[in-house]
Amino acid sequence: MSRTLCGSRCCSPLPARTPAEAVQAYRARISRVLSCLTTAHVDVGGGYAPSDAPHALIMAGNDAVALRGASRLTLAVSEHYTITEDSDAGWQVHRAAYFYAIGLHDTGELLAYHWHPRGKSPVVDPHLHVRANIQLGERWLGKVHLPTGPIELEDIVSLAVNELAVEPLREDWKLLLHENRA
C-alpha cells in the first residue's frame, strides 16, 4: 500500500483556487462529521501554508470525549494533513496520518485506528490495535498491528452509531456521511 495515497481522499468537492480554500473546506468537513457525535471543539495550527511538514487537526486536545448512548463509549480524533497543488484539481488537502480511538468510559482505549507513515515505527500502513489483555506467544494483542486499509472519519462515525450503540447528535447524520462519501 502506498504511503502517499493511503489517506488521499480529496477533502473539497470542488477544486480549491487557493490553499486557504482547500484547508477551510477540509476543516469544515471534519468539524461537520464530528458534530454527528460530539460538541467537542477542534484545534488546528499551521495556517494555510503548503509545506512538507504536516499540519495537525486535533479534537479536544486528543483526549477521549464521552459519546451519548448506553454503551458509554468515548472517542478521540486527530489527523495530520498536507496541502498540495494538483495541475488538474487545484489545491487539495490530503491526510498524512490519523489517530481514531474508541474507548470505554472509565476503562480506556478499546479500539485504536492508526496510520503514522512518518514515525519511527516499522509499520507504516493503516492498522488497528485491539486493546485486549490477551497474550499471543510473546506478544500482547494490544500491540499487534491488524491491517485495515485506509479508514475515514466517516467510517468511525458510522461504526459508532450503527454497531456500537452510540446516539447521534444530529438527525441528518446519515445524509451528511453519504454526501461526504459521494
Next chain:
Amino acid sequence: MATRTDNEIRELTPEQGQQLLDDKARQYLGISGEEFRIRWEAGEIDADDEPDVMRVAMLLPLAG
C-alpha cells in the same frame, strides 16, 4: 433531536500548540513536551511503545 451546527474550530498559535503538547505529554506520559519531542525525534520512543505515545505525537505539528 435538534439540528446541530458544526463544531467550533480554534486556530492555535505555535505557543498555544507548545503549551498543549506540554500539557498532554505530562498528563499521559509524565514527561515535558520538549522531552517528548527530543526523544521522539531521536527515535527513543515510537508509536508502538504504549497507547498514549501516538496520542501525544499527533500534537507535535501544532507546536511548530
